[in-house]
Amino acid sequence: MDFDPTEDQRLLGDSVARLLASEYSFEQRKSLLGTPTGWSERLWSRYAELGLLGLPISEEHGGFGGGPVDVMLLMQAFGRHLVLEPYLATVVLGGTALRLAGTAAQQEEILPAIAEGSLKLAVAHGERQARYDLSDVRTTATRRGEGFVLEGAKSVVLHGDCADRLVVSARTAGREDEPEGISLFLVDAEAPGLARRGYALRDGTRAAELSLSGVELPREALLGPLDGGLPIVARVVEAGIAATAAEVIGAMETMQAMTLDYLKTRQQFGRPIGDNQALQHRAAEMLVALEQGRSMAMLATMSLEEEDAAERARAISMAKVGVGQAGRFVSQNAVQLHGGIGMTEEYAVGHFFRRVMVIEHLFGDTATHLDRLADQVS
Template sequence: MDFDLTDDQRLLGDSVTRLLSAEYGFEQRKALLKTPTGWSEALWQRYAELGLLGLPIAEDHGGFGGGPVDVMLLMQAFGRHLVLEPYLATVVLGATALRLAGTDAQQGEILPEVAAGTMKLAFAHYERQARYDLTDILTTAKPKDGGFVLEGAKSVVLHGDCADRLIVSARTSGGRDDAGGLSLFLVDGNAPGLARRGYALRDGTRAAELSLSGVQVPREALLGEVDGALPTIQRVVEAGIAATSAEVIGTMEAMQAMTLDYLKTRQQFGKPIGDNQALQHRAAEMLVAMEQGRSMAMLATMSLEEEDAAERARSISMAKVGVGQAGRFVSQNAVQLHGGIGMTEEYAVGHFFRRVMVIEHLFGDTATHLDRLADQVA
């Protein structure tokens, strides 16, 4: 398998790095966290101008026509700077659902707006009682007047507070845990009966709790086939895992660089603490863990194009576990090697640590995916 980047991919990485190095310093990010939205609309438009919002969207819909590797490179850069904008929710999750299940009319209406930065999406699937079970859905969609009426609630909807359109899963038939009977619907963010409560996650990124009470949608709002949404939901979640795995690699790169710099400059007993052989060994172990995680993130990215669903799910779970373990090891050691300063709000390493911990619990935590892999072996 060829892991060399193309010239276009190198150019993409360089241009994003230049933008974020100039516009996304640590103090700038802390200022964004204090704004009402928690992210920068101006930078969102810059992403659109650079073609980042249309990166995985087909050229026919105003996009770049890129693939999983392009998204991987972008998410690594985002991880190195702890980007707050709703890229994961809109471009990775929402646009993936549309590309997989949307009709030509739905794609033609929405994807060009996503690429232009004028429409934000959110993927509303998980519910409180479900934990990470993709089939445990209590939200219902019942036929009415040629359309559907949605009733239920969704939890931890990434950037659900600012989305113009929500892609909502609901049960159109079957029981609570049935694999069949799930459908996806496009719901306007201001639809009557839809209530949203936005909040900040532990790392500062935004999410929302949704309540749907008598939300009426037309038949045209159905995304894909009635009762047949589970394969699409699984692939959207897999795309999310691959993207966040790449983001963790970026955060580990940043923490590794910060830690090495600290070991070289922090003086104790008249010499840098990095002269201590035990700390040198710890830094080397961090590097090894980071590179192991990088390999697993690449596995997740490459697996997205695997046609065999079972093999794809297995590889994605392996990557989720590997990246989760590496991210936790590097994060904990980065904080520890910084000593007390690593625990302060004024220093960046703690913010990177929190982002890695939040990502570990998105789309199924490490323990959940270990259980899934064990079930396949048993």
């Protein structure tokens, strides 16, 4: 896979960089956090105008027809500015589910609406008891005539409070923790029996708890094969891991630059604290960790096109561990080298730290993926 940006990617990257530089300063982001939605509808429309929302969507559905590298480059840019809009939930997670499993009619209806910015998606799979076990699903979908009735609850649905449609997993056969018997459904956010409670995560991004009580769905709401939804969920999660890994790289780049600038300008005993050799070593170690994490993020992006499911899962877990460890190291050192100011709400580095820590726990934390890798060699 070629990671050298094409001319189109460079032009798109320049447009995104200019937009975020003018619209996503730290103070502007803090203002967005104080709004009811926690993000900007106006900027969402700008993303649509630039083609960002259709980046991985095929041209026949109104998109750009880009691939994993395009998404990686964009998510790095978003990470540098701590972008709050529901791009991950709608385009990466929801869009991946539709591209992999949607019928021609479902794709024709939904994908162009995503690309033009008129429809937002969220993927509702996780449940309270499941932790990171993708096969642990208690929510049920019972047959009723030609359709289904959903009963259950979903937790930490990323941007589930603003989504227009939800991709909901439910058990249509088998026991609670069996890999087989899980199906996916497209559920309208205003469907009778669906209740949502939105809230902010520790980094300010939004999520929701869902309650499904007697939610009736037609047969056409089924997304993908009946009882065969788990492999699709796994691919969606893998796309999420690759995208957030790239986002962490962007966040680490900004923290590294902020820390170096602070070491050069902060005066103590009449000279910059960066003259201290021990702090220079810490800054160098941060750079090494950043570059190690960058390599692992590239591995995640490359692995998305691997056809062998076992090999793809192994590579994604390796990347998740590598980026998680690098992100934690760089974030902690960035805060420590800034001293007390690094922990204040008024200074940006602490906000980057929180975002990286939240990402570490999305889609399985570092310890979980280490366990999975260990199981493969034991």
